[in-house]
Amino acid sequence: MKEAEGLQKDGYHFSKLGGGIVDSGNGYWINFSSCSQKKARICSTDNRADIEGPKSSCSEITVNGSLSAESQDADYSYKPSLSYDLEDTVIARFPLLEYWKLCFVNKRLLALLLSGELFNIRRKIQFDEPSVFMFASGESSWLAFDREFKSCRRLPVLPADMCFFSGDKESFCAGTHLLISGREIEGLVIWRYELSLNKWYKGPSMLNPRCLFASATCGIFAYVAGGIGIMENSEVYNTAEKYNPDTQSWEPLPKMIRRRKLCAGCYMDNRFYVIGGRNDEGELTCGEYFDVSKNKWELIPGMFKDDPVLTYHSPPLVAVVNNELYSLEASSNQLKVYLKRTNTWKHLGPVPVKADSYRGWGVAFKSLGNELLVIGASAVSSTSNSMSIYTCCPDPNAKELQWNPLDSGRNQLSHFILNCSVMVA
Known part of the structure; x- marks a missing residue:
């Protein structure tokens, strides 16, 4: 990070930090109120937590080009430090x-x-605040967005081989780790991005390396289940694992009741759910969940029986908001909510993106705090090839949901989303 050039006052030296400048050695914080106005406020650091409070000792400075600053009635005689x-x-x-x-x-x-x-x-x-990590078609690096998609930055280029970039990948988050599972020349690997250091690292590999698996996040932990290996005629897995970012290690979970690949995962009611998918016998309409308190799996027959089966379809598009399970039906672009008591689904109306264009592939459907997030090709406009981003606060009892556009045309990225994960930390 470059230091602020030419910004000195009475021998104090400041450096840039986020939306302002901090003097880490002498106890002052400068907050830029508006770049267009070229104004900033300088305050004693004991008031950073409540900068507008009555005890705040602040003065306004004018920023001109080289960030030179001249105080206006600033009092530097007393500089208490924060604990x-x-x-x-x-x-x-x-x-x-x-x-x-x-x-x-x-x-x-x-x-x-x-x-x-x-x-x-x-x-x-x-x-805690959610952040969205996304890899869109045609991009060379991952992108990170804030919750409102008002700020965006590129992550460092992932240092994997070309085999990894050209193949299918799965992504999920655990704490402040973004994990990407895919295939390199040497075999299935995991790359992890550590938010605090803004760096990529390889590993750790799963106990049973896999692809086309289900995943879900709860707190700092991530759960994976099902999928297949990469060997010829590889069996469909019924194994499951849990990732701990603090120890950077995997631990085995009890095996699922059904083997399944191309399945979806979610975490709800203190349970890790695995839904749909297929095995050697065909499509699976059942679901099952891992009860953390009992350390065992329970089967839910017919949980996904109402979802039409498409050829070469994506895994089910599911998301949990306020402990309610929602599904985006790729064949009809309809949003549905799961009724737990009756093991049925209720239709809530269409979503504003085209999930049916590629049988569910290329669409991001995630939970974003207390909202649903959907990203893909707009169903409202047929002329734009750029991504459309919408959120809504779902209500299982609502007659019609209100979807709110977030990007307003700012993000001119491909509408085909290869991978998307939400990090809450």
């Missing part, structure tokens, strides 16, 4: 996608990032 506990609480509230910049501030913040303590603080103060 480390309070400072950590303030820093923990930084936007998640900006965390990697903290390692350039000082060694103490770097140590907090490496230890994961900042993320523990976020969980303690319940400051």
